[in-house]
Amino acid sequence: MPQEVLLSVKDLRTEFFSSKTSSVTAIHNITFDIYKGEILGLVGESGCGKSVTSLSIMQLLKDTPGKVTNGSAVLDGVDLVKADDAQIRDIRGGKMSMIFQEPMSALNPSMRIDKQMVETICLHRDMTKEQALAHAADMLKKVGIPDPPRVLKNYPHQLSGGMSQRVMIAMALSNDPKLLIADEPTTALDVTIQAQILDLMKKIQKEENSSILLITHDLGVVAEMCTRVIVMYAGKIVEEAPVETLFANPSHPYTQGLIASVPKLGSGVKVLPSIPGSVPDLSSMPTGCRFAPRCKYATDKCREKEPELVNIGENQKCRCWLKQEG
Amino acid sequence: MSNTQNEQVNTNPSFEENYIDENVSVQTNKTKEFIKKFMKRKTAVVAFAIMCFLLLIAVVGPSIAPYPADAYDYDNILAGPSARHWFGTDQFGRDIFSRILAGAPLTLGVSLSSVIVGAALGTVLGLLAGYYGGWLEMLVMRGADVLFSFPDILLAIAIVALLGPGIINVFIAVAVFTVPSFARIMRSATLTVKNSLYVEVARSLGCKDGRILFVHIFPGTLQSLIVNFTMRIGSAIMAASSLSFLGFGANVTDPEWGAMLSQSRSYLNTAPHMVYLPGLVIFITVLAFNLFGDGLRDTLDPKIK
Amino acid sequence: MGRYIARRLLETIPLMFVISIFVFMFIHLLPGDPARTLAGVEATPEEIEAVREEFGLNDPLIVQYVDYIVGLFHGDMGRSLKSNIPVSELIWSRFQFTIQLVFAGLIWAPFLGIFIGVMCAIKRGTWADLGGMLLAICGLSAPGFWLGLMGIQFFSVKLGALPSAGLDSWKSLVLPSLVMGTGIMATLARYSRSSMLETLREDYVRTARAKGQKESIVMFRHAFKNSLIQVVTILGLQIGGLLSGSVITETIFSIPGMGRLLVDSIAYRDYPAIQGLLMIFALQYVLINLVVDVLYGVINPKIRFD
Numbered sequence: 001m002p003q004e005v006l007l008s009v010k011d012l013r014t015e016f017f018s019s020k021t022s023s024v025t026a027i028h029n030i031t032f033d034i035y036k037g038e039i040l041g042l043v044g045e046s047g048c049g050k051s052v053t054s055l056s057i058m059q060l061l062k063d064t065p066g067k068v069t070n071g072s073a074v075l076d077g078v079d080l081v082k083a084d085d086a087q088i089r090d091i092r093g094g095k096m097s098m099i100f101q102e103p104m105s106a107l108n109p110s111m112r113i114d115k116q117m118v119e120t121i122c123l124h125r126d127m128t129k130e131q132a133l134a135h136a137a138d139m140l141k142k143v144g145i146p147d148p149p150r151v152l153k154n155y156p157h158q159l160s161g162g163m164s165q166r167v168m169i170a171m172a173l174s175n176d177p178k179l180l181i182a183d184e185p186t187t188a189l190d191v192t193i194q195a196q197i198l199d200l201m202k203k204i205q206k207e208e209n210s211s212i213l214l215i216t217h218d219l220g221v222v223a224e225m226c227t228r229v230i231v232m233y234a235g236k237i238v239e240e241a242p243v244e245t246l247f248a249n250p251s252h253p254y255t256q257g258l259i260a261s262v263p264k265l266g267s268g269v270k271v272l273p274s275i276p277g278s279v280p281d282l283s284s285m286p287t288g289c290r291f292a293p294r295c296k297y298a299t300d301k302c303r304e305k306e307p308e309l310v311n312i313g314e315n316q317k318c319r320c321w322l323k324q325e326g
Numbered sequence: 327m328s329n330t331q332n333e334q335v336n337t338n339p340s341f342e343e344n345y346i347d348e349n350v351s352v353q354t355n356k357t358k359e360f361i362k363k364f365m366k367r368k369t370a371v372v373a374f375a376i377m378c379f380l381l382l383i384a385v386v387g388p389s390i391a392p393y394p395a396d397a398y399d400y401d402n403i404l405a406g407p408s409a410r411h412w413f414g415t416d417q418f419g420r421d422i423f424s425r426i427l428a429g430a431p432l433t434l435g436v437s438l439s440s441v442i443v444g445a446a447l448g449t450v451l452g453l454l455a456g457y458y459g460g461w462l463e464m465l466v467m468r469g470a471d472v473l474f475s476f477p478d479i480l481l482a483i484a485i486v487a488l489l490g491p492g493i494i495n496v497f498i499a500v501a502v503f504t505v506p507s508f509a510r511i512m513r514s515a516t517l518t519v520k521n522s523l524y525v526e527v528a529r530s531l532g533c534k535d536g537r538i539l540f541v542h543i544f545p546g547t548l549q550s551l552i553v554n555f556t557m558r559i560g561s562a563i564m565a566a567s568s569l570s571f572l573g574f575g576a577n578v579t580d581p582e583w584g585a586m587l588s589q590s591r592s593y594l595n596t597a598p599h600m601v602y603l604p605g606l607v608i609f610i611t612v613l614a615f616n617l618f619g620d621g622l623r624d625t626l627d628p629k630i631k
Numbered sequence: 632m633g634r635y636i637a638r639r640l641l642e643t644i645p646l647m648f649v650i651s652i653f654v655f656m657f658i659h660l661l662p663g664d665p666a667r668t669l670a671g672v673e674a675t676p677e678e679i680e681a682v683r684e685e686f687g688l689n690d691p692l693i694v695q696y697v698d699y700i701v702g703l704f705h706g707d708m709g710r711s712l713k714s715n716i717p718v719s720e721l722i723w724s725r726f727q728f729t730i731q732l733v734f735a736g737l738i739w740a741p742f743l744g745i746f747i748g749v750m751c752a753i754k755r756g757t758w759a760d761l762g763g764m765l766l767a768i769c770g771l772s773a774p775g776f777w778l779g780l781m782g783i784q785f786f787s788v789k790l791g792a793l794p795s796a797g798l799d800s801w802k803s804l805v806l807p808s809l810v811m812g813t814g815i816m817a818t819l820a821r822y823s824r825s826s827m828l829e830t831l832r833e834d835y836v837r838t839a840r841a842k843g844q845k846e847s848i849v850m851f852r853h854a855f856k857n858s859l860i861q862v863v864t865i866l867g868l869q870i871g872g873l874l875s876g877s878v879i880t881e882t883i884f885s886i887p888g889m890g891r892l893l894v895d896s897i898a899y900r901d902y903p904a905i906q907g908l909l910m911i912f913a914l915q916y917v918l919i920n921l922v923v924d925v926l927y928g929v930i931n932p933k934i935r936f937d
Contacts, residue, residue: 060840063831085846093843105834110857110932120842155932171842472649475913480875487897487905488660564774568879571776572894587776591883594795598784605777613772620768 003035006211007057007096007179011071012081014049014056016282018065024282026052028235029071031309034179039205039212041226041243043219043258047279049235050215054181057213058098059088075179094124097172101184103164107156114152117171124175139170143200162193166200173204180205181213186221198225219262223247228315231255234279234290237309241316251318253295289321297322363625370621376614384434387427395428395581396420406599414599416589422600426607429581434611436493437562440500445555447501448508453547455509456516457539467513470506479503479565486574493582496575500562511554515547522546549626556619560612567608583608632935635928643917650913654906655699659692668902671712708910709903713896718907721892728798728888729877735804736811736873743812744819745862749855751820752827763820770817775876779810779883796885803884810880815869823862830858860931867923871916 010031015023027049034040042050055061057073059080073080075096078087092098100106108116117136121127127135133152140148143166156164165185172180182201186194202225205212214225222229222243229246231239231254239252250256257275277294280286289306292298302321309319365371388395392412399411399419407414413422455466476484485499519525520543528542567584569575576582578589583604590600658665666683667674674682682688686709687695702708708718744767751763786806787795794803830836831854839853840846878890885891889908896904928934 058841060837062840063836089843089845091843092841098841100834100838102834106838108835108839108853108857110860110930111852119844123843157933168838468645468649471646472653475646475650475916476875476909480878480912483875483878483893483897484905484909487893487909488657491897560772564772567774568776571774572878572882574897584774584776587774587780591780594780594784594788598788601777601780601784605774605781609769609773609777612774613769616768616772 003038005033006036006075007034007213008074009033009057009071010074012053012056012068012073013070014052014061014066015069016064016066026066026235026282027056027232030232030235030237031071032230032237032240034211034213035228036178036211037205037209038227039202039214039225041222041229042213042215042232043217043222043229044232045217045279047282048232050217050232051183053232054098054183054213054215058092058096058181059083060092060098090124093120093172093177094175095177096179096181097175097177098181098183099165099168099172099185102188103168104156104159104161104188106168107159107164109156111155112152113154113156113159113167117152117167117174120171121174135174136170139174140167142173142204143167143170144196145170161189162197165189165193165197169197169200169204173208176208177210179211179213181215183215184217185214187216187218194221201225219258231258234285235282236290236319237317238291238319239317240309245313245316249316251312251316251323252291252320253297253322254291289319360625364621367621367624369617370625373614373617373621376610377618380430380434380611380614383427384430387430391421391424391427393421393424395425396579397424406597407603413603414597416586416597416600417593422586422603425581425586426583426604429583429586432493432576432580433563433567433583433608436497437500437559437566440497440566441504441555441558441562443497444501444504445508445551445558448505449512449551451505452509452512453516453539453544456513457520457535457543463513466509470509473503473506479568482565482569483572483574486569491574493576493580496566496569499569500565503565504558504562507558508551508554511550512547515550516543519543519546553619553623553626556615556622560615560619563608563612563615632928635934636925639921639924643921646917647914650917651700651703651910652696654910654913655696657906657909658902668900669712671900703910708907711896711901711904713899713901713904718904721904722889722907722911725887725889725892728881728886729874729890731798731804732807732811732877732880732886732888733870733873735808736815736876737870739808740812740816741819741866741869744816745823745859747816747820748823748825748862749827749858751824752831752858753850755828764824767817767820767824770813771821773813775810775814775879776883778813779806779880782806782809783883798884798886807880807884807886810883811873811876814872814876818865818869818872819862822865823858826858826861827854829861830854833857860927863923863927863930866926867920870919870923874912874915 011029012027012031013025013029014027015025017023030049030053032040042053044050052061052066055064055066056068057080059068061067068081071081075091078091080088080091083091107113114133114136117139118129118132121132121135122129125132125135136152137148140151145151145163145166151159151163151167156167159167169185180201185201186197189197198221201212201214204210212225214221216222226243228242229240230237231246231252233254239246239250239255241251246255247259250259254275257273260273261275263272275294280290280293286293286303287306288301288303289295289298292302295302299321307319307321307324309317310324312318312323393399397420399415399421401419402411402415403417403419405411405415405419411421411423413426415421416425451466455463473481481503482496482499485502486495489495489498525538525542525546528538533542566575567582567587570582570584571588573585573588576585578585586604587601587608590597590604593600658668664679666679666686666688669686669688670679670682687698690698706719708722710716711718711721714721747763747767751760754760782793783795783806786793793805794800795806797803798807833854835857836849836854839849844853875890877888878893880886881888881891882894889911893905893908893912895901896908
């Protein structure tokens with residue numbers, strides 16, 4: 001069944017400039033699609049470029065030294081990279097919205113919730129303040145907040161972390177976005193709240209048939225939420241697969257390592273296996289495969305020449321010499 | 327990251343040794359890195375050069391001055407800048423350039439030494455207050471509050487009012503008004519460091535208070551100390567010259583920079599150079615110390631900027 | 632909020648108490664006999680004895696202190712040695728000039744300072760930023776008396792455009808206002824720049840952009856308003872700086888304010904006047920900081936609602 005593409009990212013490259021001439025590449029020509037009605041997971045260790053990817057798509061790199069220097073990200077026929085400010089503003093918070101890792105600091109501390117929500121709604125919908133306020137209350141109810149009128153009158157510091165994230169989600173969804181980008185939406189929350197928030201996101205995604213790009217380092221979250229997964233390592237995509245395939249048959253050694261290091265209930269293993277070493281520094285990438293220094297299967301070839309991301313099965317792509325030679 | 331560090335602490339029995347060794351090598355690396363980073367800030371480097379130059383002047387200035395500070399030249403009274411008198415002369419025909427050179431040890435000496443004394447006192451008080459807490463902390467902090475309720479040079483004026491005018495009293499006044507800022511900064515810095523992991527480790531290993539204070543806590547507060555120190559020198563020069571300008575500091579006949587400006591008031595019509603040039607010297611001196619302080623702060627703690 | 636104000640008010644009481652002890656002890660800290668000090672240098676033994684009687688200097692210190700405080704509450708700060716009029720009247724007659732100067736500084740400097748600082752933060756790394764910050768550090772490093780004298784030399788002596796002394800028209804306020812305000816302008820410019828830069832890195836600024844909000848509104852409504860909360864905290868210190876700046880300004884421009892009175896009293900060793908002035912300066916400063924703290928509570932919802 002051919003799926004309809006919502007967002008098509010092609011050869012996207014983002015560099016961080018320390019001066020006019022010197023830069024490091026945070027994400028290196030990545031290409032992927034997000035289909036309508038799917039939850040796509042983007043996983044990897046911290047520093048692999050997951051968040052930069054989302055900020056690059058949202059064009060939120062202002063006030064950072066980062067800049068998209070190549071490629072495109074086409075949403076509904078509009079290339080976000082080339083779009084002008086007015087176009088981008090129209091899309092941000094409208095067709096495409098985002099929630100962040102730290103809900104407590106993502107809300108403006110000196111504005112009441114009602115003002116912040118009405119602001120979002122009025123930017124994209126032709127509503128009066130009263131209508132917008134009513135819509136905001138509806139949205140809060142939808143995300144499971146028991147007493148919307150009270151919460152609307154609150155300041156962010158009066159809300160708990162879980163509440164704040166619900167408000168963020170309500171705000172992000174208030175203009176019926178086609179794509180929701182969630183950057184580690186539950187990392188900062190308690191475990192019980194995490195599950196609630198994830199359930200909520202899943203439920204709303206089903207109701208609205210919208211798409212979610214879920215950025216996380218937590219494979220448990222991926223298994224529970226996602227339809228497809230992209231694994232990133234050091235600024236590049238190393239594997240892409242449907243979620244069942246990925247867990248049943250991880251093909252890249254890095255993915256294998258990630259999955260092996262997730263604790264399993266009742267497995268009886270005392271010490272969890274871990275991937276030795278850490279993500280290489282962006283300014284001193286190894287030649288050849290970027291994962292080679294940490295890979296136990298690495299050969300001379302791996303260290304000399306970098307493999308391409310190629311199809312290795314149905315819907316599965318992998319960037320590894322071992323898989324390409326068969 | 328933090329997890330692995332925790333593990334190390336828990337499993338490694340000779341932690342302190344390792345920590346200290348590591349610390350030393352980290353320290354030298356840090357110094358190198360600091361100098362490298364600092365050199366990139368061009369304004370701060372220039373300011374540093376000017377600062378060194380001024381300090382040099384304060385040492386050798388009087389001996390290289392073209393004229394003695396109190397040599398009268400009655401043929402050239404209130405004369406503007408010329409080849410003979412670079413900065414012009416004052417109402418007695420004294421060479422202003424020579425007087426500025428001769429006054430450098432006075433102005434800079436008083437400011438620097440009073441900041442050193444005030445900083446030392448404030449640092450010790452702040453360290454002890456932060457570390458021991460209790461009544462000592464309350465006493466020191468209330469005292470600082472009181473001193474702070476007399477804004478800036480008003481406190482110095484009050485002290486001079488108490489002790490009477492004179493350069494020694496200016497030194498005491500500026501030292502006293504330097505104390506509270508150091509006491510406050512050091513107390514809060516001490517509180518932060520006191521609760522950090524490495525101090526707790528040192529304490530659990532049975533270190534004595536004195537050793538913890540000066541070997542473990544003091545170095546951790548050094549950054550704030552250095553930055554505040556440089557910043558305070560600028561305001562000390564300002565305060566000392568302001569006091570002299572008001573007539574509370576050096577004798578009017580002394581070549582102190584502020585006192586020289588105070589003299590110039592009567593000759594605004596005829597000899598504007600008496601205002602512009604000595605004032606410019608104070609301005610450049612304070613500016614150099616402030617710019618250097620800024621550079622230090624930005625290098626040590628790029629977060630603030 | 633009410634509780635916050637009440638707590639801050641309560642906190643000032645012990646502070647004022649300690650300050651009053653300091654100011655009271657002032658006379659006793661001076662070397663020599665306080666009665667002789669108070670009576671003046673040329674006083675006869677009879678006069679000294681009269682002073683001792685009048686000020687109750689034979690009583691125990693604690694009684695003297697209580698009398699002093701009771702007197703303060705009745706506005707009694709003793710008589711000036713120089714002019715023999717009550718110190719409170721003397722101070723009151725000078726008060727209006729100092730207040731005029733303080734307002735003359737406050738009317739432009741904080742606003743210009745915050746404006747420069749915020750603009751520098753928004754245009755960070757550009758020539759405008761560099762220029763603004765250079766201006767600020769120069770303002771911070773230029774001694775007030777130098778600026779004042781140069782101002783007189785240029786605008787009064789050379790151009791004849793502005794009066795060089797006194798305080799009788801708005802024109803005569805221009806130069807003093809410049810001297811009063813430069814420091815506060817410079818400090819606030821530096822402080823609000825760093826505060827704004829810090830705020831610009833906050834997550835909620837990114838959230839505002841993610842909403843699709845216009846950059847100008849993101850800057851003003853989301854970043855600037857929050858950065859102001861931090862700036863207000865140092866405003867109190869700065870206004871205190873203005874009070875001490877008035878000593879210099881009044882001296883340069885021959886304005887008969889409280890600062891000038893303090894300088895004259897010190898020169899004359901008029902201790903009752905010095906004592907009274909120090910008390911008033913400290914009181915003003917503490918009150919200003921109280922007002923600023925309340926203002927801080929008003930604009931910071933975290934305090935307003937806790």
